[in-house]
């Protein structure tokens with residue numbers, strides 16, 4: 001972690017096989033206590049940054065997902081949705097790949113759309129309002145990623161649990177495999193990470209650089225004020 005983070009490091013939250021057994025394509029037989037990934041939450045480098053993050057109701061986390069294949073499926077996060085903010089719009093989130101390669105699998109809560117976003121080191125990915133998300137590590141290397149997100153909500157796991165994971169599983173042999181619990185496969189669009197300079201997502205700028213940067217991250221709590229940016233994002237998806 002020292003390679004990716006120079007600030008104080010709390011003990012990580014750990015997701016184990018026991019936490020995830022329900023969301024893999026096939027039953028897992030490994031020890032239920034086997035750790036799958038590590039979540040270092042609420043990180044900051046200086047007390048000034050901490051105060052700024054608190055004042056803006058934001059959290060910076062780093063998640064480490066070691067490579068692995070479990071009963072034929074590549075390792076991944078459990079997956080969750082975000083609730084609506086007081087204006088009635090679901091909270092978005094933003095990720096940055098710090099090391100390794102990721103597949104971000106985004107799915108609309110009403111199951112009408114799935115977006116696959118491949119992301120390399122240095123790429124940033126916006127999880128738009130209304131999309132649940134899972135991150136898959138399809139490689140042989142450790143995946144390290146950072147995220148910035150509002151502190152005003154708790155992630156919602158109920159639907160992902162009930163559906164036995166996201167709409168697609170990424171299997172080592174079979175590749176993308178539709179989760180049969182969703183019925184007919186939901187169309188999947190591929191989208192490349194899109195720079196969104198209006199909200200600070202641009203080449204060469206790391207997510208942590210946005211801490212302390214005026215209103216740049218306001219979208220995380222008030223997405224309804226950024227419909228132009230969100231519209232540009234969904235238009236880019238349609239073009240692919």
Ligand SMILES: O=P(O)(O)OC[C@H]1O[C@](O)(CO)[C@@H](O)[C@@H]1O
Nearest residue numbers: 039061063077078079080147155
């Ligand atoms: O909550 P899940 O689906 O296990 O995913 C974990 C990820 O979500 C976060 O809580 C941010 O949404 C991160 O800390 C972590 O990367």
